[in-house]
Amino acid sequence: MKKNSVRYAVAGAIAAALSFTAAHADAIRQSKAPFEDKFRQLEGEDWPSPTDYRNAAGAPGYRYWQQKVDYDISTRLDEATSTITGKAAITYRNNSPDDLPYLWLMLDQNDFKRDSISHMTETVSGDTIGLSQVRRAKRFQTWEGGMTIKSVKDAQGRPLKFTVVDTMLRVDLPQDVRANGGETRLTIEWSFPVIETKIIGGRSGYECFTAKDEDGNCIFEIAQWFPRLAVYSDYEGWHNKSFLSGGEFTLEFGDYNVALTVPSDHVVAATGELQNAAAVLSAAQRERLAKARTASEPVYVVTPEEAAAAEKDRAKTEKTWIFKARNVRDFGWASSRKFIWDAMGVKQADPKAEHPLVMAMSFFPKEARPLWDAYSTKSIAHTLKVYSDFTFAYPYPVAQSINGPQGGMEYPMVAFNGGRPVKDKKTGALTYTDRAKNGLIGVVIHEVGHNYFPMIVNSDERQWTWMDEGVNTFLQFQAEKQWDAKFPSRRGEPKDIVEYMVSQDQVPLMTQSDSLLQFGANGYGKPATALVVLRETIMGRALFDRAFKEYANRWRFKHPTPYDFFRTMEESSGVDLDWFWRGWFYSTDHVDIALDKVVQGRLDSGDPDVEADTRRSERGKEPTSLTASRNAGQTVVERDPKTRDFYTQTDEFLVTESAKKKAKSARDDLEPEEVEAQAVKDNFYRFTFSNVGGLVMPVILKLDYTDGTTETIRIPAEIWRKNAKTVTWQYVSTKQIKGAELDPLWETADANRGNNVYAGAITPTTLKISKPPEVANRMKDADLKIEPGGLTALPNPPKKDDK
Numbered sequence: 064m065k066k067n068s069v070r071y072a073v074a075g076a077i078a079a080a081l082s083f084t085a086a087h088a089d090a091i092r093q094s095k096a097p098f099e100d101k102f103r104q105l106e107g108e109d110w111p112s113p114t115d116y117r118n119a120a121g122a123p124g125y126r127y128w129q130q131k132v133d134y135d136i137s138t139r140l141d142e143a144t145s146t147i148t149g150k151a152a153i154t155y156r157n158n159s160p161d162d163l164p165y166l167w168l169m170l171d172q173n174d175f176k177r178d179s180i181s182h183m184t185e186t187v188s189g190d191t192i193g194l195s196q197v198r199r200a201k202r203f204q205t206w207e208g209g210m211t212i213k214s215v216k217d218a219q220g221r222p223l224k225f226t227v228v229d230t231m232l233r234v235d236l237p238q239d240v241r242a243n244g245g246e247t248r249l250t251i252e253w254s255f256p257v258i259e260t261k262i263i264g265g266r267s268g269y270e271c272f273t274a275k276d277e278d279g280n281c282i283f284e285i286a287q288w289f290p291r292l293a294v295y296s297d298y299e300g301w302h303n304k305s306f307l308s309g310g311e312f313t314l315e316f317g318d319y320n321v322a323l324t325v326p327s328d329h330v331v332a333a334t335g336e337l338q339n340a341a342a343v344l345s346a347a348q349r350e351r352l353a354k355a356r357t358a359s360e361p362v363y364v365v366t367p368e369e370a371a372a373a374e375k376d377r378a379k380t381e382k383t384w385i386f387k388a389r390n391v392r393d394f395g396w397a398s399s400r401k402f403i404w405d406a407m408g409v410k411q412a413d414p415k416a417e418h419p420l421v422m423a424m425s426f427f428p429k430e431a432r433p434l435w436d437a438y439s440t441k442s443i444a445h446t447l448k449v450y451s452d453f454t455f456a457y458p459y460p461v462a463q464s465i466n467g468p469q470g471g472m473e474y475p476m477v478a479f480n481g482g483r484p485v486k487d488k489k490t491g492a493l494t495y496t497d498r499a500k501n502g503l504i505g506v507v508i509h510e511v512g513h514n515y516f517p518m519i520v521n522s523d524e525r526q527w528t529w530m531d532e533g534v535n536t537f538l539q540f541q542a543e544k545q546w547d548a549k550f551p552s553r554r555g556e557p558k559d560i561v562e563y564m565v566s567q568d569q570v571p572l573m574t575q576s577d578s579l580l581q582f583g584a585n586g587y588g589k590p591a592t593a594l595v596v597l598r599e600t601i602m603g604r605a606l607f608d609r610a611f612k613e614y615a616n617r618w619r620f621k622h623p624t625p626y627d628f629f630r631t632m633e634e635s636s637g638v639d640l641d642w643f644w645r646g647w648f649y650s651t652d653h654v655d656i657a658l659d660k661v662v663q664g665r666l667d668s669g670d671p672d673v674e675a676d677t678r679r680s681e682r683g684k685e686p687t688s689l690t691a692s693r694n695a696g697q698t699v700v701e702r703d704p705k706t707r708d709f710y711t712q713t714d715e716f717l718v719t720e721s722a723k724k725k726a727k728s729a730r731d732d733l734e735p736e737e738v739e740a741q742a743v744k745d746n747f748y749r750f751t752f753s754n755v756g757g758l759v760m761p762v763i764l765k766l767d768y769t770d771g772t773t774e775t776i777r778i779p780a781e782i783w784r785k786n787a788k789t790v791t792w793q794y795v796s797t798k799q800i801k802g803a804e805l806d807p808l809w810e811t812a813d814a815n816r817g818n819n820v821y822a823g824a825i826t827p828t829t830l831k832i833s834k835p836p837e838v839a840n841r842m843k844d845a846d847l848k849i850e851p852g853g854l855t856a857l858p859n860p861p862k863k864d865d866k
């Protein structure tokens with residue numbers, strides 16, 4: 064017992080001593096300014112190691128592989144019950160180095176099951192409710208979405224075991240699909256009720272025109288509608304994270320043969336090329352379609368009159384439209400008897416384009432006229448031109464924009480876009496706002512633009528929204544500004560992202576898509592702006608455009624990760640951008656650089672008289688001490704002459720003969736080049752910048768001179784590499800500065816312009832000439848010198864002190 068207590072006492076003392084030293088060490092640590100190196104490399108820290116599949120340069124590696132999945136689908140739309148039924152024969156080719164015992168497929172419609180993760184975890188806030196929310200909640204009491212899987216069979220027709228996990232479907236295979244090129248086939252039969260988009264939401268669905276004076280017809284936009292193979296990749300294995308309705312998806316490339324059976328008076332738009340025009344279009348329509356190929360303005364393939372006639376009746380028969388699409392990652396379609404269809408051929412600039420001529424086509428109801436006739440197809444043509452300039456020739460034969468319930472959603476060759484004129488409820492008069500017009504042009508550019516990212520440059524949207532939405536919004540901004548210099552773009556201008564970047568509740572761009580806060584600003588606005596800043600401010604257009612094109616072409620029809628993008632941009636430009644990715648993609652810092660101080664320095668002339676005059680004149684500009692001036696006439700020195708001496712009679716700047724002599728001898732010691740340097744009369748300006756926002760950025764400094772000229776100096780961001788908080792930078796000029804301003808063109812998203820303009824007085828200062836420290840020379844001090852014969856030794860070396 065005792066022994067123990069002794070031991071405890073000793074242990075206690077040691078613990079106390081330890082905690083004392085720890086506290087002491089902490090105190091020392093805290094007294095040192097914390098230093099964060101904003102330029103440390105991401106390689107080896109945040110980025111995965113390169114592999115044979117994706118290399119250190121950001122390109123697909125020499126053993127890069129990806130799977131291929133082909134689909135043969137026949138499906139039927141039952142208009143009366145708004146139901147899709149289908150049968151898909153799927154061929155899966157396993158190019159991976161791994162044998163696969165099962166396959167994962169996506170059943171995105173299961174999102175709309177009452178017990179889906181997505182539906183069960185919807186949260187509410189505030190104490191109000193919209194009528195649309197009431198209607199949605201009530202609809203879910205009587206209606207339920209989701210896919211019914213009728214059968215899953217192998218190539219021989221034998222049933223396969225399958226398991227549904229929320230929005231995912233695992234199919235267990237009797238034998239592994241062999242690595243390195245093994246193939247398996249399966250057939251799936253399924254059905255699902257189509258969503259009424261206006262009530263339920265979602266990325267596809269139907270819309271019926273059932274108001275009093277409307278024709279009662281519907282538009283069906285069908286997407287995420289068949290069991291789609293999930294991606295199996297070298298960096299993730301199976302991409303089988305459930306769909307929570309935020310993070311979209313990624314899919315494998317493959318070839319599609321799709322037969323769509325719909326009421327015979329419907330017009331169908333779909334991914335791919337129509338194979339049986341003779342069976343579904345009239346001779347006149349086929350002729351117009353052919354004419355549209357070389358037309359310079361959109362040509363109606365289905366005229367407004369034909370659509371109006373179709374709206375009046377309901378066909379009892381059905382027709383099957385057959386489409387083929389090669390090398391696509393998905394398939395979407397739309398069907399309605401309301402569709403007017405216009406088309407125009409777009410010639411591609413790239414002589415190597417797979418399709419030298421692409422058909423730009425739009426499908427819309429009369430309610431979308433005349434906005435859609437005027438702008439939809441022309442916006443598609445413009446998108447293809449601008450996006451291809453930045454990336455590669457559009458590799459598909461058609462690009463289509465479809466008006467229906469969806470405000471904006473993309474699939475290969477197919478985009479669902481909202482935007483219509485408004486009808487006055489009393490008079491029926493049609494008008495449209497400038498917002499609706501620009502919104503339509505903007506959304507067509509955006510959704511058609513998605514063909515490039517992520518439909519062709521196939522990033523994983525479920526993980527990284529910025530890789531498709533951000534990159535696409537960047538290109539959308541470029542296309543909008545090439546449509547009209549005054550186009551009111553919502554996103555892309557640096558000044559427009561400031562409010563978001565200073566806001567609370569932010570997460571870095573490198574956050575999984577379903578966990579993003581402020582989805583639009585984070586997924587679209589901030590990354591788009593980052594790329595604008597990268598292009599215009601950091602890299603310059605030539606380096607950026609070359610690198611961006613390299614990325615697009617390297618990963619065209621492949622699966623890139625963020626690291627492939629980051630690496631490619633650096634590798635092909637030679638610009639170190641780790642600090643930029645760290646700041647814009649990995650942090651929630653914002654940009655705010657302040658110009659704290661401007662000092663105007665002149666060199667010390669070395670002439671004591673000149674220096675004394677200068678200092679005296681500088682002192683003369685300072686106000687007298689308030690206390691001293693109020694005491695004037697009452698001090699002892701003033702009242703009693705006997706207290707005055709040498710020091711009260713001269714000022715501190717008096718130049719003595721001895722000081723003059725010393726100065727002359729110092730001047731005589733100077734080498735000619737030093738004399739020349741000391742005679743320099745230029746202004747040595749010193750600017751002190753502080754980084755208030757935390758995000759390091761180039762410092763763009765505009766100087767206004769008294770002679771009326773201005774100069775803008777672009778200091779690279781690396782100025783912050785040794786001190787990311789405050790730095791002083793020097794600039795030499797013969798001119799006289801009268802003002803200075805940071806970021807005069809508002810190109811860096813600087814959050815506070817109030818600290819950018821230097822309005823304070825420019826502080827004058829004299830820069831003393833510093834001398835290299837003198838090195839002690841005991842040989843010289845001992846009055847010795849090198850002897851002609853060699854090393855110098857003392858004539859009488861001191862004797863050793865022998866005891």
Ligand SMILES: [Zn+2]
Pocket residue numbers: 509513531532535
């Ligand atoms: Zn988008």
